[in-house]
Amino acid sequence: MAQPQARAAARAPELFPVDDGYTGNLRDESRTTGFAVTISFPTSEDDVRAVLAQLREQGCTAVTVQGARTGLAAGAVPFGGSVMDLSRMKRVTGLRQEGERFFVTVQPGVVLQDLRNALRQKRFATTGWSDESLAALAAFREAGPWFFPTDPTETSATIGGMVACNASGARSFRYGPVRPHVQALRVVLADGETLALSRGDVAAEGRVLTLVTEQGTTRTVPVPTYTMPHAKNASGYHAAPDMDAVDLFVGSDGTLGVVTEVELELLPSPAVTWGVNCFFGTEAEALAFVEDVRPSVPEAVAVEYFDADALDVLRAQRATGGAFATLPVIPEDWRFCVYVELAGPGEEAVADALGRVADAMVAAGSTPARTWVGRTDVDRECQRLFRHAVPESVNMLVDERRRTDRAITKLGSDMSVPNGRLLDVMGLYRRTLAEEGLQSAVWGHIGDNHLHVNVLPRTIEDYRRGKALFERWAEEVSAMGGAVSAEHGVGKLKRAFLIPMYGQEGVASMAATKRALDPDGLLGRGNLFDEALLGSEEV
Template sequence: MSIIQPFTSDYDEFLRDESRSVGTASCIAFTESESDVAAIMRELHGRGTSITIQGSRTGLAAGAVPQDGCILNLSRMNRYLGMRRDAEGRFFLRVQPGLTLMELNAALRTRTIPSEGWDAESLDVRQAFLDAPLQTFPTDPTETSASIGGMAACNASGARSYRFGAMRGHVNAVRLVLADGDVVSVARGEVVAHNGLLTLATEGGRTVQAQIPSYAMPHAKCASGYYAAEGMDAIDAIVGSDGTLGAITELELELMEASQSVWDVACFLPDEQCSLDFVAQARRVEHVTSIEYIDDAALDVLRDRATGDVPLPPDGPCCCVSIEIGADDDEEAMDSLEALMEALEKAGGDADATWVASTVAEREGQRAFRHAVPESVNRIIDERRREHPRITKLGSDMSVPFDRLPEAVALYRSTLSRERLQAATWGHIGDAHLHVNILPRDMDEYARGKALFAEWAHEITAMGGAVSAEHGVGKLKRDFLEIMYGKDAIREMARFKLAFDPKAQLGRGNFFSETLLDLLKD
């Protein structure tokens, strides 16, 4: 009996994700195993039905929002499948894609990873894991309810990507169910591109051969389209593919030893230029794992709209640079803190006004402070939507090489001033990756804000940057992808997809227009 169900209003929540976009669907299926996924794919492949793959639906680019067809929701696939250890002592954990980051972090922190159904080798490794120093998974998008599969689909990153990189570098193996129900299983190092081609064998006995797109990846934090490079690993193509190549049904994650001393340091500076000067110095300090930013406009919103017991910034104009230190012990952490305070004073900040959090409770307070900023901004938008229901916050996700950061900031400020738009900025300044959030007051400002994002996409691309640094492309940034790579490159990307999904059934609307895919597949 098929587990595919006709779509009814009972499932309306699955038509949307955190982008606030809303789609349509004719059917929906919830899976618990890879065999479920393969069976559904085979059935829908025969019908020619389009398929939108979902996890926790926390994405901001509408990648999980369906464009008719069937929703394939993997959130019930949340089991831990096994563990191994390599010759260097590193631990690798196999999980299903529906496991959330919050669940994973809690299980690692408390050493309570469920092991039901594990083989003897995995159980032996689990015992070694219990006896070893505490392990962690370093990828940390702000939304911890994100699913591991969704994080892989968009190559998620977050604050600690400054030190540890994005999701792609921490995925060691995947199992991918293709549109026809066949399966590709690949581990890092097993399949690499040769002469511009990726060649993968399926478990059904056929071969998938895909031409790598010829564009050059930017030297900046990037989640913009398929990863492409000569000699690249097949894993790197699958991670970041936004549900357009297949459904990830299993991932092997590389763990790492957790820092023993983790301190959060909130530094307040008089203006943005001082903040940029400080960040340049802070990047030279040892044991820094993240460098985050909140501008003066965002802090003003926080002062005005924060609720509860959220710590508030000092009075008067200021910006905040928030830094995490991850060290082997408190002595190392203190050395890093002293170096940061020296750099802060040189940049015009006040070490005496700095917040230092070295305990779990103190760090939670600083985390609440940072999270209260977007929450306060959302309250403004919710109020404005009462009069203008179609407006939303417009949040950018662009990055540049670090040496172009001052130029990018100047671009944002000059154009926002020109258009007289209200904005609040925060984000991963250590990676030259800022989220500029435009707060439209009406539909005219909303339209001008969207036009401004397109202008920024052209300028950021010219600086060697990326139009999407961590949220993926989905449907909302599809036009930006063409700005970044050009029409010919988009066609190359589409042909790469069609090598995996010849009927163009998967992730319709993500990366490509349906018109282009229909043209090329015919």
């Protein structure tokens, strides 16, 4: 059992000083910039263990794990210590067949789009694959099309990063976030010992998990004390009585261990997928439509929203030319949009679902004439461009404003509420934005009661008022039984929001969970909670 540790000690990847060549590793898509002393690029689990051993010997007190840095919560932004960049751990390492189900195993640096392409083409680099994996690949090639359903907006995200924040995306309305699709994990703990976890093998007894490393050490890990909301949630450690050990590490923001391998369950691809953009004159019509469609159209895999302000920004960017000029013209009286993606076993079933979507539009006060239906790959690619063009247009607007004041940046919320509270939270957003006189644009996963409310500051004072407003929303959304982060994780930027959501005691109990696995607070320092909590025994 000591042999893996000996291998790790014998060969350590180089630690590079962080200089001008690595400035990109000091920031992520949150536009937060940090600092670090060294950086490493492991290519294997043994490398990860060797780097951690070397850093411990050097007295390093903080290690920040990174992938593609597409996150929006600064979870991958270092503030001191060393960066461990896993982007070179990008191999698909095997396939497994269990009955009629297929599972794929990947290193954490595998990029989502690359995995999608490999699954669609059924082509993999199989060097080093086991005989079992090669047999599963042969069966996989004879089977119909399969896919991995989690779909964050950034297809350049890595699987490791998606696991770290329990990523989701538009199709989470049907398929949920990444957590239920994770079947197994390999994890290197801060002290270099390793865990091999498979779903169903290790569960908590009440609120206590007992984990045994491959080196034979037993870790008794307290599960956090709080109750999770009945809403889409990526806010802190997953916690429930008798929970599966795998679920603790999914969504842990790189604070409990370094994930070195992930096994993902695949799903059969739908035979037919259509998209329909439905437009409305008022927000009340759009919200009524959503409340009708969710229960009446089970074929819906995504229900997405774009408000009038977001569409106006897109219209303005389209008028300037460039890539967005290829999008269809949106009439001025088409003020609010709900995009519904439909999937089913055949065209007849999906066409029937489309008819029910049309009925819901009429019931809400609109008309099927105000739609844009995508039935072909070309049409749906145009719809995809439309969905991505909205946030990109808003980012371009804010970047233009930053030319006059670099302190200005977009503020984007990531909060969700339970079913039955959608109208309440939308009322909260509209009322408080008007009170503060702030410009905004709203879009997101309305099928999950999960909207990204983006404040677009015109001045630094707008920015300050927007930040204060987000703190108020965290309080009120938590009081509704919602989540302060639904898909982007907490990282460093949203950790204060966990206090109104879980309370001081709940956040302290998360620190106790981390302390059981990483007593020195080496990994992900500053993510989820203030590092000072790691010195407290109070829970």
